[in-house]
Amino acid sequence: MNYLIVILSYMIKQFNGNRTIYGAYHILKGKKSAQTMQDCHLFNLAKFFGVYKELERDTVTQVIKALGDQGLIFQCGEQRFTLTKKGEDFLCRKVNINPLPRYLNGFIYKDVTELFWKRLVLTTQCLSFLKINKKNFLPIIKDRNTQTWVKKYLTSSTAKLDKLPQDLYRELDMVLKHFSTKEATLFVLRLSGTHRIGLTNEQVSSKLGISPFYSHLLYLNVVHGMLHLVSNKKDDYPVLHSFLNDAMNNSLLTETAKRTFHLLKQGVSIDEIGKMRGLKRSTVEDHVVEIAMTVKSFSIDPFVSIEEQLTINSVIDELKTKRLKEIKEKLNNNVSYFTIRLTLAKKEIHNGSKENLV
Amino acid sequence: MEVKKILYEKFKLTSFRPGQEEVINDLLGNGDVLAMLPTGSGKSLCYQLPAFMLNGLTIVVSPLLSLMEDQVQHLKSQGMKEVVALNSFLSNEEREFALKELHKQKIIYVSPEILQSKSLRKRLKQMTIALFVVDEAHCISQWGHEFRTDYLKLNEVRNELGNPTCLAITATATKEVQQDIINKLNLVRFKTHIFSVDRPNIGIVVKECGPLVSEKITQLVYLVKNLQGPGIIYASSRKWTEDLASILNKEGVNGISYYHGGMNNDDRLLIQQQFINNELQLICCTSAFGMGINKPNIRYVIHFHSPLQLESYLQEIGRAGRDRRGSIAITLHSEGDIPLQMNLLTHEFPNNEQINAVLEFLQCNKGFRRINESELLKQTGMTDVMWRFIRFHLEEHGVIVNRKYHQRADGYDHLIKSLEDKITDRINDKQRKFRRFQQWLSDHTQCRRATILAQFDESLIDKPENCCDVCGIDLNQYFTTESTIKNFEFQSWQNELKKIFHQ
Incomplete structure (x- = not known):
């Protein structure tokens, strides 16, 4: 909760009273709704998208109360706040001691993070054991997909098993030099080898004397930074890069939206998808919006006629708003929310919030 | 001789533990077997070894996902790769792949639900089935402590597969439950191998504490600071496991962590492995910890909150002393815990509102x-155990067939009433067991070991030297001598x- 106070103060500052505190909550949770994803870009908070999936509403309420009690925030509307002068000073001081993680980018890396980390952890453990010719050990990652991937990777011809431990060691040693000692330590302690099992986030945080949330953010910072460095310099990090090859594709989509996307591509209609997958129509519609926001090549024309798109776009430009309700009312409620959301999503992705594209 | 050879080649063991050889020989001779072997006595070897000797596939029905996966990982890490676990958590692709490759396997672990899958049964019917193993067989009986409705359909499956040799195996089953297993699995000519539930190397102690929690905590701190580890502390809630770990930590106890079902999978596995590898010496946990964990040198088990019934208690203390060296089980008993525990009992079952919510969900969808x-689970807020319970009864009444809902014309009042009656019965039964166990805890006049055995219609023949607090036990013997x-x-x-990277 310690560092959460800092992050939430920062988000309040960015919102500057334009969004409720639950807008911040949804960003931290990584909610894939049109509103939340748009807020990320509007207020420059994309780095925090989905970095705290376990966050609970109650915790947010407690933090807000604490901030209010200390006079750090000022309430300017229903669940809306701005920072007071004292709050600005507080944030400034805190960020000086424990800076906001610099490479953090939840919006781009949210879904790749876990996959990359699991592959890295399991490959590391396997190599540590294989290096001293031990073949029988309990894998530290149970997840079947990861196990299958690592097994394939280690037995494929591209990976030269005798050289791999050294190569991966060198790449990690090199890439970790981009981070602070604290960050590199934290990262290495979470890996497992023959001499010890990796530590959990909580164990690492108490070892380093920082709050669990901050150490979680620093860990994400290292992973996101690695992903950034590795994908920009493939040639320097061939091994680490090979952990990613199939992962960046469509990685921004949730698993369930991917399945819907797959069916859409086969020409299955929204209603049929709902029936096949046992989902409500509105859920499938959410997937379609998600896909439209993420996949640039996805055409919304089958769902919204060109005419409708033009009308909606002109209303958006005229009203200068992104609020669905206002747009719908202006059009005399003749269009559905789904239609407006899709059109908005397409407009956004074309206006090219750069970060949106991998 | 052949058996011993495989024992060494496959499992790197040179001798059997009591009971194993008898069960194995009967199974190899194609006889059905009902076996009860105490926890920590190597039950799984009883079917794993024959599985690798017999021609055909061994099916092992197991109630817990994590248990299955642990067993599979364990066998694989020992170099036995022809093993797979099939459960509802596999994706369709994974399941199809597993089915295609089934002929390459020697053992498949299955959940009782997945055995209801038509495609799996069709595939199994084409194969030679060497053994049909019902693990944790007490789950078939509603008198057992972990009744699982899906177990009741196992006999039908076995019939369909041409009645392969059957092993029903459990660690704790009273006479009543044993008879129920025999009936429900329709075993006719079979051998029984019932071994005592007694674990003579585990001393049994109940410490009476006052109603104040602080008293219990003082006791706990004292014990943990002195007892020879590694150890396990059981508590009744997630919050308590975290609080106890932090209290002990502040008291200067290191190498300690908590463990509960609310943690993510990766962290749980890390903690579990650290404990097994002796990088941790103490785990504060809920009953979620321990299933399928093979750690021979656990020296003590402390119950900060007592379990709700004797069978769970035996299972949990049975994790101590698998190396057969002296170990101790200490329960911190307090009358003050009783109201909360009674509450826990009823919360295992769906309440009125939840039943209605389920029917409403089904109707809407x-x-x-x-x-x-x-x-459904998300919207109604039920646990999967509760849902399985309701589902089973709806299936019995034809409201659910093949996972599809069939609306009834005549309304649901009758159905709801019968479901409520069932639940009341089950709660009453659990309460009866709870009171009986409470009686055992507060009785400071009779030998604890003897009274446990009596509940399983056994009598205590060889009383170990360190028997229980009633017979007299010197805790100093269990105090620290070495760092582990x-x-x-x-x-x-x-x-x-x-x-x-060994660079």
Whole structure:
């Protein structure tokens, strides 16, 4: 909760009273709704998208109360706040001691993070054991997909098993030099080898004397930074890069939206998808919006006629708003929310919030 | 001789533990077997060894996902790769792949639910089935402590597969439950191998504490600071496991962590492995911890909160002393815990509102081909155990067939009433067991070991020297003499990275 106070103060500052505190909550949770994803870009908070999936509403309420009690925030509307002068000073001081993680980018890396980390952890453990010719050990990652991937990777011809431990060691040693000692330590302690099992986030945080949330953010910072460095310099990090090859594709989509996307591509209609997958129509519609926001090549024309798109776009430009309700009312409620959301999503992705594209 | 050879080649063992050889020989001679072997006596070897000797596939029905996966990982890590676990958590692709490759396997672990899958049964019917193993067989009986409705359908499956040789195996089953297993699995000519539930190397102690929690905590701190580890502390809630770990930590106890079902999978596995590897010496946990964990040198089990019934208690203390060296089980008993525990009992079952919520959900979503179970759990806030309970009864009444909902014309009042009656029965039964166990805890006049055995219609023949607090036990014998925890020295991340990759 310690560092959460800092992050939430920062988000309040960015919102500057334009969004409720639950807008911040949804960003931290990584909610894939049109509103939340748009807020990320509007207020420059994309780095925090989905970095705290376990966050609970109650915790947010407690933090807000604490901030209010200390006079750090000022309430300017229903669940809306701005920072007071004292709050600005507080944030400034805190960020000086424990800076906001610099490479953090939840919006781009949210879904790749876990996959990359699991592959890295399991490959590391396997190599540590294989290096001293031990073949029988309990894998530290149970997840079947990861196990299958690592097994394939280690037995494929591209990976030269005798050289791999050294190569991966060198790449990690090199890439970790981009981070602070604290960050590199934290990262290495979470890996497992023959001499010890990796530590959990909580164990690492108490070892380093920082709050669990901050150490979680620093860990994400290292992973996101690695992903950034590795994908920009493939040639320097061939091994680490090979952990990613199939992962960046469509990685921004949730698993369930991917399945819907797959069916859409086969020409299955929204209603049929709902029936096949046992989902409500509105859920499938959410997937379609998600896909439209993420996949640039996805055409919304089958769902919204060109005419409708033009009308909606002109209303958006005229009203200068992104609020669905206002747009719908202006059009005399003749269009559905789904239609407006899709059109908005397409407009956004074309206006090219750069970060949106991998 | 052949058996011993395989024992060594496959399992790197040179001798059997009591009971194993008898069960194995009967199974190899194609006889059905009902076996009860105490926890920690190597039950799984009883079917794993024959599985690798017999021609055909061995099916092992197991109630817990994590247990299955642990067993599979364990066998694989020992070099036995022809093993797979099939459960509802596999994706369709994975399941199809597993089915295609089934002929290459020697053992498949299955959940009772997945055995209801038509495609799996069709595939199994084409194969030679060497053994049909019902693990944790007490789950078939509603008198057992972990009744699982899906177990009741196992006999039908076995019939369909041409009645392969059957092993029903459990660690704790009273006479009543044993008879129920025999009936429900329709065993006719079979051998029984019932071994005593007694674990003579585990001393049994109940410490009466006052109603104040602080008194219990003082006791706990004292015990943990003195007892020889490694140890396990059981508590009744997630919150308590975390609080106890932090209290003990502040008291200067190191190498301690908590463990509960609310943690993510990766962290749970890390903690579990650290404990097994002696990098931790103490775990504060809920009953979620311990299933399928093979750690021979656990020296003590402390119950900060007592379990709700004797069978769970035996299972949990049975994790101590698998190396057959002296170990101790201490329960901190307090009358003050009783109201909360009574409450816990009823919360295992769905209440009125939840039953109505389920029926409403089914009604709202009646158009779907299959019931979306994860969505149902989310919307009604039930646990999967509760849902399975309701589902079973709805299936009995034909409201659910093949995972599809069939609306009834005549309304649901009758159905709801019968479901409520069933639940009341089950709660009454659990309460009866709870009171009986409470009686055992507060009785300071009779030998605890003898009274446990009496509940299983056994009598105590060889009383161990360190029997129980009633017979007299000197705790000093269990106090620390050696350090069991591996400390690792951290120099720098660069050094640590070198160590990991042996550079």
